[in-house]
Amino acid sequence: MTWEGQRADWAHEVETPAFVLDTRAVDRALDAYERVRCDMGARVLYALKPLVHLDALARMRARLDGFAASSLNEARVAREVLGTAGGKTLSITTPCYRPQEMERLAELCDHVVLNSVGQYVRFATGLRDRGVSVGLRLNPGLPLVSDMRYDPCRPGSKLGVVLTEVGAAHERGDLDGLEGLHFHTSSDGLTYDGLLATVRSVRGGLDGLLRSGTVRWVNLGGGYHLPTDENRAALYDAVVVLRERYGAEVYLEPGAALVREAGYLVASVVDMFTSGGEMVAVLDTTVNHAPEVFEYQYRPDVLGHDSDHGHAVTMAGATCLSGDLFGEYRFAAPPAIGDCIVFPQMGAYTLAKAHWFNGVALPNLYTIGEDGRPRLRRRHTYEDYRARLDLKDYPNDADG
């Protein structure tokens, strides 16, 4: 894909490095899920993990059925944003439920999805007694992700219970009071064919449990791109069969699809030179502001790049790590020191994973609203760095 025609005419207005959230893109993603909620009767939760950003969460609270958390801290944020008014659902799943946190989780969450039969036996009764609807995470055993590091269905997976074990535990009476089933097995799926295949596999393995009348809801997780006219038939079939055949409420908990397009990482070129004949541009951002660039070794898009352009430039990050590189890009003219470089589609799993390696500050946060202009939301300063290092009681003489 070329981003040649795409512009970010607001880029020169931000102080770099910057993470810019365009709320108009969040609204467009919410429109796509509005149709899923209306036409299919699915309930949609936003999974906070790719981006915890108040300006996104506030819009989602109004237009979705709730939030999905992956830790006590995420659950606390989600509850603060949702408030305590009824009608919205806060769900959590994690492999790490700590006994000392269960009471607080029970206060905060409507659904708690336990990750193993042992956890169910230890925690389900206490949660139910506090009014929580308790679910179990399944490992449907149908791999959809080629990179094993991200595959919840990998052999020996720590995420969820394999279907045969669920069936056996149900027969033993270990799952009494189970109200929900949950699975999340995809990552970046463009079509929902894998989801439909997974639903079929779960129905095949757990038809008896699903028919037993105790299961009130099934949560199909996230891991897919936005529903579109082209891909929605499989999603529709997956949702409707569970609703109509088993009378289950169906939940989706997308994360990245709701925020990916809304996020931009904006940097300035701080140095340009040739190294071994290659042009290098040093930026004031780093792959540590988008750690999956390094983890996956993928090359994010840059506005203005086109593979047919004549000037190849390696975009390098600000840190001492020699592999702190975004990749090679081609431009019509080589960038100059001071130019803005804009990485689009950076809303998911960037800021949420970003860190302060080398003391390079996290990006400043800007939000674009209806008027199309960026508004500063938060500047990341030396004081934030000091607080992180617990230097707050140390005399700060250096700043005079």
Ligand SMILES: Cc1ncc(COP(=O)(O)O)c(C=O)c1O
């Ligand atoms: C349990 C669960 N639900 C939802 C999601 C959201 O997935 P995505 O951001 O790919 O839509 C994840 C991502 O890891 C997850 O682990």
